[in-house]
Amino acid sequence: MQVVIIGSGNVAYHLAKAFTQKNIPLAQIFGRNKEALGKISEELHIPFSSDFLEDADVYIICVSDSSVENVSELITKKDCLVAHTSGSLPKEILAGNYRKSSFYPLQTFSRTKELDYSKIPFFIETENFDDQKLLTDLASLISENVMESSHEKRKYIHLTAVFACNFVNHLFSKAKEISDAQEIPFDYFLPLIDETVKKIHEIEPKAAQTGPAVRNDQRVLELHEQLLKDESLEIYKTMNHSIKKMYDLE
Amino acid sequence: MQVVIIGSGNVAYHLAKAFTQKNIPLAQIFGRNKEALGKISEELHIPFSSDFLEDADVYIICVSDSSVENVSELITKKDCLVAHTSGSLPKEILAGNYRKSSFYPLQTFSRTKELDYSKIPFFIETENFDDQKLLTDLASLISENVMESSHEKRKYIHLTAVFACNFVNHLFSKAKEISDAQEIPFDYFLPLIDETVKKIHEIEPKAAQTGPAVRNDQRVLELHEQLLKDESLEIYKTMNHSIKKMYDLE
Numbered sequence: 126m127q128v129v130i131i132g133s134g135n136v137a138y139h140l141a142k143a144f145t146q147k148n149i150p151l152a153q154i155f156g157r158n159k160e161a162l163g164k165i166s167e168e169l170h171i172p173f174s175s176d177f178l179e180d181a182d183v184y185i186i187c188v189s190d191s192s193v194e195n196v197s198e199l200i201t202k203k204d205c206l207v208a209h210t211s212g213s214l215p216k217e218i219l220a221g222n223y224r225k226s227s228f229y230p231l232q233t234f235s236r237t238k239e240l241d242y243s244k245i246p247f248f249i250e251t252e253n254f255d256d257q258k259l260l261t262d263l264a265s266l267i268s269e270n271v272m273e274s275s276h277e278k279r280k281y282i283h284l285t286a287v288f289a290c291n292f293v294n295h296l297f298s299k300a301k302e303i304s305d306a307q308e309i310p311f312d313y314f315l316p317l318i319d320e321t322v323k324k325i326h327e328i329e330p331k332a333a334q335t336g337p338a339v340r341n342d343q344r345v346l347e348l349h350e351q352l353l354k355d356e357s358l359e360i361y362k363t364m365n366h367s368i369k370k371m372y373d374l375e
Numbered sequence: 376m377q378v379v380i381i382g383s384g385n386v387a388y389h390l391a392k393a394f395t396q397k398n399i400p401l402a403q404i405f406g407r408n409k410e411a412l413g414k415i416s417e418e419l420h421i422p423f424s425s426d427f428l429e430d431a432d433v434y435i436i437c438v439s440d441s442s443v444e445n446v447s448e449l450i451t452k453k454d455c456l457v458a459h460t461s462g463s464l465p466k467e468i469l470a471g472n473y474r475k476s477s478f479y480p481l482q483t484f485s486r487t488k489e490l491d492y493s494k495i496p497f498f499i500e501t502e503n504f505d506d507q508k509l510l511t512d513l514a515s516l517i518s519e520n521v522m523e524s525s526h527e528k529r530k531y532i533h534l535t536a537v538f539a540c541n542f543v544n545h546l547f548s549k550a551k552e553i554s555d556a557q558e559i560p561f562d563y564f565l566p567l568i569d570e571t572v573k574k575i576h577e578i579e580p581k582a583a584q585t586g587p588a589v590r591n592d593q594r595v596l597e598l599h600e601q602l603l604k605d606e607s608l609e610i611y612k613t614m615n616h617s618i619k620k621m622y623d624l625e
Contacts, residue, residue, distance in 0.1 A: 190592055213587075213595045232567055233585050238574060244566040270563070281557040284599050288607075289550035289564045290571045291586030292614045293543050298580040298621060300539035307531040313520070314539045315576060316494040317482055321540045322572045324488060326565060330548040335483050336541030337463075342440060345463045349534050356617035357538075363613040364542045367606035371548060 127152040128263070129179050130171075131196055132187035133161035135234035136210055140187055143242040143267040145169045153179035156188075181205060183263065185228055186219075194218050206256050212283025215276045216250055226251040228260055229279055230268075233290050242267045248274035248282060299357055331371065338368035377402040378513070379429050380421075381446055382437035383411035385484035386460055390437055393492040393517040395419045403429035406438075431455060433513065435478055436469075444468050456506050462533030465526045466500055476501040478510055479529055480518075483540050492517045498524035498532060549607055581621065588618035 128149070130141050133156040141154055154173045156162050166173040178199060186209045188196050193209045197219040200207055207219050208228035216225040227250040232240065247264040249271065251257045257273060264271040274282065297318070301311045324333045337345035346365060353361050369375040378399070380391050383406040391404055404423045406412050416423040428449060436459045438446050443459045447469040450457055457469050458478035466475040479498040482490065497514040499521065501507045507523060514521040524532065547568070551561045574583045587595035596615060603611050619625040 189590065190595060213598055231563060233570055233574070233583075235574060235578065235583060235585075238570075238577065240570065241566075246563045246566070270566075272563075278557060278559065280598065280602065281553060282559055282563070283595075284602055285550045285554040285559065285564060286567055287586050287599065288546050288553065288610075290567050291584070291588070291618075292546050292610070293568070293571055294575070294580050294584055294586075295614055295618050295621070296538050296542050296546065297575050298584065299617065300535045301580055303531060303538065304535040307528060309528065309532055309535065313481060313496045313522075313532070314535060316491075316496070316520075317536055317540050318543070318572055318575070320483055320488075320490065321543055322568055324483070324485060325544070325547050325568070327488065328485065330544050330551055333483075333485060334541070334544055334548065335485075336537050338541070340439065345440060345533075348463055348530065349537065352530065352534055356613075356620050359613050360538075360542070360617055363606075363609050364545055367549065367610055368541075368545050370606050371545070 126183065126259075126263075127179070127181040128183045128185065129153045129155055129181040130185050130187060131155045131178075131199075133158045133165060134187065134189070135236050136230070137187035138165050138236060139232075139234045139240060139242070140185065140210070140230070141165060141169050141171060143240075145171065146242070147266050149266055152181045155179070183208065183259070184223075185210065190214055194220055197221055206251070206259065208260060212286065213280055216252075224252050224256055226256055226260055227274075227276065227279065228264065229274070229282070231282060231286060233294075243269050246270040246272065248272055248279055250274055250276060250279065296360075299360060303357065334368065334372070336368070338365040339372055339374075341369070341374045376433065376509075376513075377429070377431035378433045378435065379403045379405055379431040380435050380437060381405045381428075381449075383408045383415060384437065384439070385486050386480070387437035388415050388486060389482075389484045389490060389492070390435065390460070390480070391415060391419050391421060393490075395421065396492070397516050399516055402431045405429070433458065433509070434473075435460065440464055444470055447471055456501070456509065458510060462536065463530055466502075474502050474506055476506055476510060477524075477526065477529065478514065479524070479532070481532060481536060483544075493519050496520040496522065498522055498529055500524055500526060500529065546610075549610060553607065584618065584622070586618070588615040589622055589624075591619065591624045 151171045154171050162173040184207045190211050203222045206224045208226040216227045219225040229248040232245045249260045401421045404421045409425050412423040434457045440461050453472045456474045458476040466477045469475040477500040482495045499510045
């Protein structure tokens with residue numbers, strides 16, 4: 126089975142790396158950015174091109190949501206399976222006469238960061254049973270955690286991930302902004318952050334909640350509000366309001 | 376040196392346990408809740424009382440912020456050092472004729488969760504150099520990470536912790552609310568959450584930001600808003616607005 130990856134960003138790179146590590150040969154990595162493709166090609170020993178799309182059985186499109194449709198039009202072959210890797214797009218966004226599917230890895234990909242691909246959940250949606258089996262088998266070569274998922278469900282998976290990953294990371298950025306301004310090393314907070322996350326592997330996050338809002342400690346809440354402004358203050362108020370609502374404190 | 380811990384909650388328990396594990400005898404654990412004290416006393420082999428406060432050199436008050444002042448009045452001895460463990464109170468809240476101090480462990484304490492106490496940063500503020508040395512030495516028996524900190528600085532440390540721990544945990548609660556409603560197991564998100572936190576041990580959170588807001592992907596942002604309501608929608612809008620502001624996208 127010939128597999129081509131389209132794209133040269135973080136998802137393309139890590140997916141290509143995951144397959145390569147398992148000795149699954151990729152027919153090509155294809156994209157616009159020759160420099161990025163060249164680097165991936167050199168590191169992972171995969172042929173690359175910006176001009177000629179290799180003939181393949183499966184094409185996995187790893188580009189930004191807004192480019193998926195345009196890129197999908199480059200595949201003129203009919204007897205093939207095309208998958209996008211977006212959490213929020215329907216498989217029908219793919220604009221060609223091939224079989225359409227979604228191949229969604231639930232992870233945050235940074236270029237420089239080593240990942241254990243076996244732990245990444247893959248959510249797969251296809252048009253028929255044979256394709257479902259094909260993509261499930263393919264994903265199972267790199268991950269222990271492969272599941273079917275409709276577009277409707279995938280939208281909520283992506284949304285949950287935005288709360289649990291993107292917003293959490295932004296809170297770390299805002300926290301660091303506060304500590305940096307006071308010349309307090311952000312490293313001091315890493316054991317606390319690690320523990321916060323370890324906890325939810327063992328108990329429900331709702332049961333693990335601590336802090337002034339869940340204690341309804343109005344004195345501390347007001348003190349903190351005086352120390353904050355702009356977006357930080359908005360986040361502070363919004364989060365505390367939501368915490369109080371969750372525990373019926375207001 | 377005789378040390379007494381006052382309180383029977385999570386901070387009192389874990390601090391008592393940290394000292395006990397290092398074979399540092401505690402003279403007493405004192406508080407109102409006899410049942411809770413009895414359990415701690417039995418597990419850690421520390422004398423307890425709800426009536427008679429033992430004579431000691433150091434009293435560490437581990438009660439909620441709103442009770443610190445009242446509890447501190449129970450200590451009538453003059454030649455002793457009294458510390459509270461609050462992140463937001465000044466040491467002057469302690470209402471007695473003894474030497475006053477703050478002994479603030481930066482960690483989130485749950486009763487049932489094992490902790491590596493050696494990694495917990497302790498922030499210490501006292502009235503004089505001798506007391507600073509005394510409490511620093513005491514904390515250093517259980518932690519590798521002991522620092523001096525003024526009340527002003529401590530307020531910001533606590534505030535940073537609210538963002539990096541309390542709010543992060545609440546995002547996990549809201550994420551789980553979303554996935555539960557769709558019958559998507561929250562366990563699927565744990566590798567993503569673990570990776571989100573591992574990342575910031577290696578790169579700045581600001582450089583690690585991913586997601587629709589930092590990509591300024593208006594289509595996904597609007598799609599997600601349609602899936603949300605009430606506090607979840609407020610959080611969604613507030614966080615994305617703050618992300619866009621941080622990256623000059625609006």
